[in-house]
Amino acid sequence: MAKSTTNATPICLGLSILLLIGIIIGLVKLSPLVIIIFLLPTVIYEVYRTEGESTKMASWGLLGVILAEIVAVIFNLNFNLASFLGTSGRYIGGYYLPLGEIKMIFPGLMAILAIILFTRTNGFYTRWLAVLIFIGSLATVYTLDAAIFQQFLKLGINQGLNQLNF
Numbered sequence: 001m002a003k004s005t006t007n008a009t010p011i012c013l014g015l016s017i018l019l020l021i022g023i024i025i026g027l028v029k030l031s032p033l034v035i036i037i038f039l040l041p042t043v044i045y046e047v048y049r050t051e052g053e054s055t056k057m058a059s060w061g062l063l064g065v066i067l068a069e070i071v072a073v074i075f076n077l078n079f080n081l082a083s084f085l086g087t088s089g090r091y092i093g094g095y096y097l098p099l100g101e102i103k104m105i106f107p108g109l110m111a112i113l114a115i116i117l118f119t120r121t122n123g124f125y126t127r128w129l130a131v132l133i134f135i136g137s138l139a140t141v142y143t144l145d146a147a148i149f150q151q152f153l154k155l156g157i158n159q160g161l162n163q164l165n166f
Contacts, residue, residue: 069106
């Protein structure tokens with residue numbers, strides 16, 4: 001059954017403003033944790049709004065990944081997954097995720113899951129939330145490593161253009 005859209009517009013607007021504030025503070029302080037914490041309510045609302053089997057799994061996956069990123073940043077976990085697995089990247093849902101430091105992988109995975117949500121949902125509000133999550137993920141990546149940020153930005157733009165049939 002479809003979720004009510006009665007309060008969805010003001011909630012999404014509020015989450016957009018909240019994320020914008022978090023991104024500004026996070027970029028000024030170069031703190032990925034600030035951005036992630038301001039992004040968390042958006043992810044929680046996305047979990048609530050999604051209904052399809054694959055989108056529900058993707059949104060719950062997002063919640064798990066954002067919580068893992070919070071732990072990784074708070075405890076300053078430095079673990080190179082690429083070295084451990086002996087590969088430079090993996091395909092997830094048809095999208096290539098470069099592997100490296102664990103703190104970089106989580107926002108990258110969040111961006112991929114946001115793209116999956118955007119492409120597999122028909123709901124206006126779930127797409128809105130997916131865009132916010134993608135933007136928050138990019139901002140998080142930027143605070144961690146500006147060079148890798150460009151790779152994720154290119155991925156998002158290409159997928160967006162593909163969706164618009166350009």
